[in-house]
Amino acid sequence: MNKKVNITTGTDASVINEALSASLKQYRSEKKMSLDELSRQAGVSKGMLVEIEACRANPSIALLCKLASAMGVSVADIVNVASKPSVHLIAAEDIPCLWRGERGGTARLLAGTSGPDMIELWEWKMHPGEIFTSPGHSAGTCELLHVVEGALRLTLGEESLTVNEGSSAIARTDLPHSYRCAEGGPLRFTMTVSERER
Structure with missing residues (x-):
């Protein structure tokens, strides 16, 4: 059960799709x-870019990451949860859900x-049987993970390990990786991602 699950549906998806569409149009302007140039630069098909600009797509987190990298911004910039000068409060209702299992x-x-x-x-919150896969981020990307509840099955390339409740892990995620809810109850973990432009 290694299905690709896209960004959430409903209000979050609509707001995110509109923000991504506006960001792409502004960047290209x-x-x-051209769409052809951005397609080559981002490694995303021209057809998908047309759908995104028309707000008809439901892009995955991996696709959001590719486009953000190509535009020289962060995903947080696109979905409006990026920091502002000094301090920026993000209200609970403004925190976007970018994946639903x-x-x-x-x-x-x-x-x-x-x-x-x-x-x-x-x-992240996951239930037994749910998995999220990523093709890998840009070179040097690092993630810090802490499991608050349950157990996380973390796979990086050919290597897998279980991160149990209360434990943490550091992972280079510039290679294909996945998060899976290990057997038992629900999984809840926090993750910090650090990505540096090369």
Whole structure:
């Protein structure tokens, strides 16, 4: 059960799709860039970019990461939870859910810094049988994970390990990886992602 699950449906998806569409249009306008050029730069099909700009797509987190990297911004910039000068309060109702699992799991981007050198804070909740897979982030990306409840099965390339409740892990996630709710009850973990522009 290794299905690709896209961004959540409903209000979050609509707001995120509109923000991504506006970001792409603004970026292409500022750079005087065609869809073909952005497609090559981001490694995303022109057809998908057309759908995103028309707000008809439901892009995955991996696709959001690719586009943010190509535009030199963070995912937090796109979904408006990036830091502002001095301090920026993000109200609970403004925290976007960027992934929903088949059994009700969620991944919420709690906060993040602006720009290509970014740090993001995530909250993940997963239920038994749910899995999230990623093709890998840009070179040097690092994640800090802490399991608050349950057990996380973390796979990085060919290597797997279980991170139990109360334990933490540090992982280089510039290679294919996945998070899975290990057997038993629900899983809840926090994750900080650090990505530096090369």
